[in-house]
Amino acid sequence: MAHHNYDVLIIGSGAAGLTAALNLADTLKVGVLAKAGLSEGSTAHAQGGIAAVLEAGDTFESHIEDTMIAGAGLNDRRTVEFVVEHAPAAIERLAALGVPFNPTEGEGHDRWHLTREGGHSHRRIVHVDDATGRAVQQALEKAAQAHPNITLITDMMAIDLVTGRHAVRYSGDGRVRGVYALHREKGHVALFTALRIVDPDAPTFASRQCFLQQFAIVKIDRHVDLARHVIRSVILRQHFAEKLCRVEIVFRQIFPEELAAADDVSLAHGE
Numbered sequence: 001m002a003h004h005n006y007d008v009l010i011i012g013s014g015a016a017g018l019t020a021a022l023n024l025a026d027t028l029k030v031g032v033l034a035k036a037g038l039s040e041g042s043t044a045h046a047q048g049g050i051a052a053v054l055e056a057g058d059t060f061e062s063h064i065e066d067t068m069i070a071g072a073g074l075n076d077r078r079t080v081e082f083v084v085e086h087a088p089a090a091i092e093r094l095a096a097l098g099v100p101f102n103p104t105e106g107e108g109h110d111r112w113h114l115t116r117e118g119g120h121s122h123r124r125i126v127h128v129d130d131a132t133g134r135a136v137q138q139a140l141e142k143a144a145q146a147h148p149n150i151t152l153i154t155d156m157m158a159i160d161l162v163t164g165r166h167a168v169r170y171s172g173d174g175r176v177r178g179v180y181a182l183h184r185e186k187g188h189v190a191l192f193t194a195l196r197i198v199d200p201d202a203p204t205f206a207s208r209q210c211f212l213q214q215f216a217i218v219k220i221d222r223h224v225d226l227a228r229h230v231i232r233s234v235i236l237r238q239h240f241a242e243k244l245c246r247v248e249i250v251f252r253q254i255f256p257e258e259l260a261a262a263d264d265v266s267l268a269h270g271e
C-alpha cells in the first residue's frame with residue numbers, strides 16, 4: 001500500500017481546507033486530500049456572497065445579534081463572536097489573494113458593493129456577481145498550487161482514521177495518526193499519515209461516513225414529485241447519520257440546486 005507522510009494532513013480542498021493549508025504552509029509540509037476534483041465541494045457552488053461588518057454605522061454587536069436570532073439561540077455565542085469579528089479581515093485576505101469582489105460604483109461610497117440578505121439588519125454581503133464561491137475557490141486553489149509546501153491530492157476519499165489500534169504495537173490512546181483513503185475510480189487504498197490531521201468538518205466526519213454508506217438506500221423515483229423526494233432523502237440521511245453515529249444534526253439547509261442534482265442521484269443508483 002502506498003504511504004504518504006506530511007507534517008499536516010488536511011481533509012478537504014474547499015474554502016476551509018485551503019485556507020488552513022495556506023496559513024500553515026510557510027513553516028510546515030501540508031497535504032490536502034479531496035475526495036473528487038479540487039473544486040467539487042460546496043465552496044464553488046456558493047452564490048450570494050460573504051457577510052461582514054463593512055457598512056458605515058454597522059457594528060459587530062448588531063451582526064452577532066442578527067446571527068443569534070437566525071440560529072434560534074442555538075449557536076455557540078463565542079464561535080459567532082469569533083467569526084463575526086474576524087470576517088472583515090478574512091475578506092481583505094481573500095481580496096489580496098485576487099478575489100474580484102464587485103466594487104461600489106461611484107466615489108465616496110463603501111469600497112465593495114454590499115447587498116442585504118435575509119436576517120441581516122444592515123447591508124453586509126460582499127459578492128462576485130452571483131458566483132462568489134467559484135471566485136473564492138479559484139483564488140485559493142491558485143495560491144495553494146503555487147505554494148511549494150502544499151501538495152494537493154485529488155480523487156482520494158478518506159474512509160477510515162488511522163489510530164493506535166492499527167499500529168504494530170497496539171495503542172488505545174485514540175490519537176489520530178492519519179487516514180486510509182480510497183481512490184474512487186481505480187479502487188486502490190493508500191495510507192496518509194501526519195503529525196497533525198485537520199478535518200475542517202471534524203464533527204460531521206462520522207455523519208459523512210454514514211451518509212456514504214446509507215445514501216444508496218435512498219430511492220428517488222424520477223416519476224413523482226422530485227422536490228418532495230429530495231427533501232425526504234435529506235431527512236432520511238440525517239436520520240440514519242444520527243442513529244448510527246450518535247450525532248445530533250439540528251439544521252440542514254436545502255438548496256434548490258439539490259433538485260437539479262436529483263437526476264444524478266437516481267443515475268448513481270442505477271435507476
Ligand SMILES: Cc1cc2nc3c(=O)[nH]c(=O)nc-3n(C[C@H](O)[C@H](O)[C@H](O)COP(=O)(O)OP(=O)(O)OC[C@H]3O[C@@H](n4cnc5c(N)ncnc54)[C@H](O)[C@@H]3O)c2cc1C
Nearest residue numbers: 012013014015016034035041042043046047048049157158
Ligand atoms: C448551492 C450553495 C450555495 C451557497 N451559498 C452560500 C452563500 O451565498 N454564502 C455563504 O456564506 N455560504 C454559502 N453556502 C455554504 C458554503 O458554500 C459552505 O459553507 C462552504 O463552502 C463550506 O466550505 P468547506 O471548505 O467547509 O466545504 P466544501 O467547500 O464543501 O469542501 C469540502 C471538501 O471536503 C472534501 N471531502 C469531503 N469528504 C471527504 C472525504 N471523506 N475524503 C476526502 N475529502 C473529503 C471534498 O472533496 C471537498 O474538497 C452555499 C452552499 C451551497 C451548496
